[in-house]
Amino acid sequence: MALTDILLRNTKPTTKPLKLADGGGLLLLVQPNASRWWRLRYRFAGKGKMLSLGTYPTVSLKNARLIRDKTKALLAQGVDLSLARQEEKRIKAMGFANSFEAVAKQWWADWREARSPRHAEYVIRRLEADIFPIIGSRPVTEITASLLLMAIKKIEARGALDIAKRAFQTCGQVMRYTIAHGLAERNPAAEVRPSDVLRTAKKTNYARLNAKELPELLRKIDDYDGQPLTRLAMQLMALTFIRTGELIGAQWSEFEIDTKVWRIPAERMKMRTPHIVPLSKILPPYRDTQPDFI
Helix, strand or coil: CCCCHHHHHHCCCCCCCEEEEEECCEEEEECCCCCEEEEEEEEECCEEEEEEEEECCCCCHHHHHHHHHHHHHHHHCCCCHHHHHHHHHHHHHHHHHCEHHHHHHHHHHHHHHHCCHHHHHHHHHHHHHHHHHHHCCCEHHHCCHHHHHHHHHHHHHCCCHHHHHHHHHHHHHHHHHHHHCCCCCCCHHHHCCHHHHCCCCCCCCCCCCCHHHHHHHHHHHHCCCCCHHHHHHHHHHHHHCCCHHHHHCCCHHHEECCCCEEEECHHHCCCCCCEEEECCCCCCHHHHHCCCCC
């Protein structure tokens, strides 16, 4: 006798599991705790087996019958339904382990070794803020150019054009990592260029000095009547052409006054390589006049 929704709703649990058969191996198992589970009985290679199809009413009677018919069709093709289900779960688990976020973090852990901590931290923060929420849960094998562009265009929409370009380049590095480690076969980021999809920002160059104007700049720095530290910092930057961050983090132990060399250690540099800066003769008095400057 075929089951009906009225029968299923009105059947009360008993002290023992109750089986309600629908035909074709499909049955509803009513447990003493009132839970109702769909089960599908079948035979494969001469052995009786059973497959769980979900709970009622989450899986309706109509849908349970559709699932039964589809699984029976697979069985007719020689597919063991239980093994097929296990393989499906295994593939899903692999997809999670090889999600873009998981692989990107593996790439970052390897890539960061040759970078400064500050730069490495910036890159992972950008991924966490802009990329992972959009495509992080996707298996790397499902990442397409259109998915990458969707994430990048969201960054562009808030006016962060440079960040959008850098994020796209980082995604390309992650996808190259997946290919190198056998996790994917293609890099969708290589199929387009940032200039193909991102607006070009209007470049405004900083004002520059020609050689004839440099002496006047140095005189104006000397005459600066603000904080002495600011004046000394501007003098040193003008004489060495170092970045502001490199100057702020400088230690006197990095300076070799006798040989007039400033050795900035690798851990303070973006590319994690030491940077040697020739020093001007004007540097030595700095320590005498301003011992706490650096």
